Amino acid sequence: MPYARTRIVNPKLGAFFGIFTSAFAGLAILALIFEGLDVPLPMIRTFVLIGAFVLFSVIGLASFTQDQLDYFTSGRRVPDFYAGLGLAMTAFGATGLLGLTGSFFLVGFDALCLSIGGLAGFVVMAVLLAPFFRKFGAYTVPSYLGRRFDSRAVRLTSAGLLAVPMVLILAAELRMGAFAVSRLTETPPSTLISVLAVVLAVTLGAGGMRSLSWSGAAQGIACLIAVVVPVTVVAVLMTNLPLPQLSYGGVMKTVGRGEASLGLPIVLPPALAFDLPGEGLQPIAKRFSDALGSVGPAAFVIAILTTMAGIASAPWLLPRVAATPGVYEARKSLGWATVIFGLIILTIAPAAVFLRAYLIEVFTAPGAARVPEWINELAALKAAAVDAKGAKLQLTDFLFSRDAVLFSLPVAGRLPAAAVEVTAAGVLAIAMAAAGSSLMALGNILAEDVVNGLSWEPPAEGLRLTAARLSLAVAALFGAAVAIIAPTDPMELLLWSLALSGSAAFPVLVLSIWWKRTNAFGALAGLVVGFSVAVLAILAGEGGWMGVDGALAGAFGIPAGLAAAIAVTLVTPHPSKHLFELVRDIRVPGGEILYDREMLLLKRRKMKRS
Amino acid sequence: MIERKERKPYWRHTKWQMLASLIPFLGVCIVLPLYAGNLNSSRFLGFPLGYFFALHGLVLIAVITVASFVNRQDAIDHWHGAHENT
Numbered sequence: 001m002p003y004a005r006t007r008i009v010n011p012k013l014g015a016f017f018g019i020f021t022s023a024f025a026g027l028a029i030l031a032l033i034f035e036g037l038d039v040p041l042p043m044i045r046t047f048v049l050i051g052a053f054v055l056f057s058v059i060g061l062a063s064f065t066q067d068q069l070d071y072f073t074s075g076r077r078v079p080d081f082y083a084g085l086g087l088a089m090t091a092f093g094a095t096g097l098l099g100l101t102g103s104f105f106l107v108g109f110d111a112l113c114l115s116i117g118g119l120a121g122f123v124v125m126a127v128l129l130a131p132f133f134r135k136f137g138a139y140t141v142p143s144y145l146g147r148r149f150d151s152r153a154v155r156l157t158s159a160g161l162l163a164v165p166m167v168l169i170l171a172a173e174l175r176m177g178a179f180a181v182s183r184l185t186e187t188p189p190s191t192l193i194s195v196l197a198v199v200l201a202v203t204l205g206a207g208g209m210r211s212l213s214w215s216g217a218a219q220g221i222a223c224l225i226a227v228v229v230p231v232t233v234v235a236v237l238m239t240n241l242p243l244p245q246l247s248y249g250g251v252m253k254t255v256g257r258g259e260a261s262l263g264l265p266i267v268l269p270p271a272l273a274f275d276l277p278g279e280g281l282q283p284i285a286k287r288f289s290d291a292l293g294s295v296g297p298a299a300f301v302i303a304i305l306t307t308m309a310g311i312a313s314a315p316w317l318l319p320r321v322a323a324t325p326g327v328y329e330a331r332k333s334l335g336w337a338t339v340i341f342g343l344i345i346l347t348i349a350p351a352a353v354f355l356r357a358y359l360i361e362v363f364t365a366p367g368a369a370r371v372p373e374w375i376n377e378l379a380a381l382k383a384a385a386v387d388a389k390g391a392k393l394q395l396t397d398f399l400f401s402r403d404a405v406l407f408s409l410p411v412a413g414r415l416p417a418a419a420v421e422v423t424a425a426g427v428l429a430i431a432m433a434a435a436g437s438s439l440m441a442l443g444n445i446l447a448e449d450v451v452n453g454l455s456w457e458p459p460a461e462g463l464r465l466t467a468a469r470l471s472l473a474v475a476a477l478f479g480a481a482v483a484i485i486a487p488t489d490p491m492e493l494l495l496w497s498l499a500l501s502g503s504a505a506f507p508v509l510v511l512s513i514w515w516k517r518t519n520a521f522g523a524l525a526g527l528v529v530g531f532s533v534a535v536l537a538i539l540a541g542e543g544g545w546m547g548v549d550g551a552l553a554g555a556f557g558i559p560a561g562l563a564a565a566i567a568v569t570l571v572t573p574h575p576s577k578h579l580f581e582l583v584r585d586i587r588v589p590g591g592e593i594l595y596d597r598e599m600l601l602l603k604r605r606k607m608k609r610s
Numbered sequence: 611m612i613e614r615k616e617r618k619p620y621w622r623h624t625k626w627q628m629l630a631s632l633i634p635f636l637g638v639c640i641v642l643p644l645y646a647g648n649l650n651s652s653r654f655l656g657f658p659l660g661y662f663f664a665l666h667g668l669v670l671i672a673v674i675t676v677a678s679f680v681n682r683q684d685a686i687d688h689w690h691g692a693h694e695n696t
Contacts, residue, residue: 109646109660109661109664112643112664112665113643115665116639116643116664116668119639119668119669119672120635120636120639120672122672122676123631123632123635123672123675123676123679124632124636126676126679126680127628127631127632127679128628128632131683245666246655246666248656248657249653249654249655249656249657249662250656251656252656252657252658252661253653253656256658289650289657289658289660289661290647290650291643291646291647291650291660291661291664292643292644292646292647297644300643300644301640301643301644304639304640304643305640326694327694328680328684328687328693328694331676331679331680331683331684332680334676335673335676335677335680338669338672338673338676339673342669342670342672342673345665345669346665346666346669349665514625514628584617587617587620587621587624588612588617588620588692589687589692589693589694590611590612590687590691590692590693590694590695591611591612591694
């Protein structure tokens with residue numbers, strides 16, 4: 001019964017992931033033991049990274065399936081906690097994790113615009129979109145839109161437009177994953193990107209969403225351990241309390257005093273300035289707790305809203321909500337996502353503060369300031385540099401690489417070198433989780449809405465899965481090619497893709513549920529106008545033709561998309577009775593899964609015809 | 611299964627819940643960071659207050675908002691008989 005509603009959650013999940021957690025902790029402890037035994041560092045690095053890589057891949061391969069409900073929605077039996085873990089990790093991605101930690105370190109308070117946006121995105125998704133998307137039960141966002149508006153044009157257009165932000169995310173994550181591995185080795189990033197893409201395509205191709213859900217949950221656990229434990233150890237060293245999330249107030253006081261005495265400037269930016277740090281080595285820009293120094297107040301609010309819309313309507317996140325057992329669990333999974341997202345933000349902010357404290361210590365220690373040993377170590381890894389301009393060292397003489405800040409903390413805290421390797425494994429894990437999620441969504445859109453997109457009648461099960469697997473491989477190749485050919489700052493790619501998905505999808509998705517009058521013409525107009533305005537705004541912002549940064553393109557795209565969708569809907573005819581009835585069904589949690597019902601109807605009709 | 615005539619009141623109830631969950635939360639999200647600079651002059655647990663609210667406070671508010679939404683919306687579903695049958 002391929003369309004039966006399976007709600008049985010595997011009761012052994014806790015045991016499986018307990019085993020995985022022990023295995024990952026064992027890997028980390030073994031690495032520490034090897035270091036104590038003076039095993040050379042490159043060997044430890046290979047051991048940890050390959051070990052983690054193998055663990056994730058085995059879980060992916062072991063989830064092999066030939067059932068289409070398993071392949072596309074993980075059998076709809078991913079419990080709320082695991083779904084939330086996957087959502088939070090995917091929303092962050094390695095780009096968000098490393099980029100946000102680095103931004104906290106370099107610009108302090110102002111990096112909060114992205115984290116608040118992410119949190120708000122989950123809240124908005126939980127209230128406005130997720131339960132209804134789950135009730136509808138479509139495998140991809142374009143399938144949902146196409147079916148909701150009963151229009152192939154909407155389906156194909158949204159597939160084409162929404163693929164763009166997903167390719168950007170995929171490229172960014174592949175680059176960040178390669179960076180986490182290559183950071184200390186000589187392997188060229190293009191080789192690593194290709195290897196990562198191939199491994200992802202193979203492991204996810206085995207079980208589709210099923211592989212993604214379970215390997216993603218394992219990656220989420222690994223990443224949580226790898227990020228939280230080193231920061232906690234540093235917190236114990238600095239504040240004597242193993243609670244980095246709450247205990248660093250005193251450290252912040254010291255940092256603030258140090259920054260003031262070292263003469264770090266107070267910046268008053270123009271309202272629309274959006275000056276988040278880019279790639280490459282750069283000095284600390286402003287005092288940590290000073291609000292709105294690099295990002296102007298208007299830009300701060302716009303960044304919150306764009307990130308919110310982008311995350312809430314992300315076509316690489318929504319299909320994961322469809323894998324939960326029911327509407328109630330879908331809502332709850334967003335609750336877990338908020339908790340885990342919040343926990344990670346609360347952990348990476350102190351990581352940035354602690355690194356600043358180590359840096360300030362250089363100047364407040366008795367005697368003349370000199371370059372400490374850990375900065376020299378970081379400089380050897382190209383994670384930091386000293387650019388002394390005068391005879392006396394200044395705070396701004398120290399340059400840091402944004403994406404390496406999370407790796408720099410264990411070095412600065414004089415933790416064992418193996419700790420850095422474990423953190424790298426965690427970053428690799430989150431990169432795989434996020435890249436896998438966008439790859440999966442991209443492959444499914446390609447197979448379901450483009451290759452099979454001209455007909456609503458689902459192809460035979462075997463054919464459908466083969467098409468999905470081939471599309472996954474094509475998407476992986478494409479993403480890897482983009483990542484290699486266009487080496488743009490991953491953080492920039494992430495912000496663009498959030499602006500694009502927010503502008504194109506957010507207004508139409510929200511209207512499709514909350515305003516039943518919305519018709520296919522309105523949806524089409526909303527998608528196309530939102531997307532094109534956002535693209536133009538990004539180009540104008542990056543080309544310097546407009547005083548607004550490209551990352552804030554959502555400020556134009558979202559209102560434009562909303563206005564176009566509403567205006568065009570109002571001047572075109574009402575949707576059919578059947579569609580009104582469909583929206584009424586979407587709004588009620590009880591009853592059948594609508595997508596499965598419609599597919600079953602089509603199948604019956606086809607059988608009657610032949 | 612929900613009765614036909616019950617669908618309208620159910621949706622009205624749901625809409626109010628949506629507004630009650632989102633408007634206060636988004637209001638705080640947008641307004642709070644703008645005044646964080648002024649709040650920073652006071653301290654709590656050593657943290658500048660504006661920073662503390664914008665980081666810890668908003669995480670807490672977001673979690674409470676989703677949790678209360680899940681709880682309330684579930685109650686609404688059951689009240690109108692719109693819940694899933696398990």
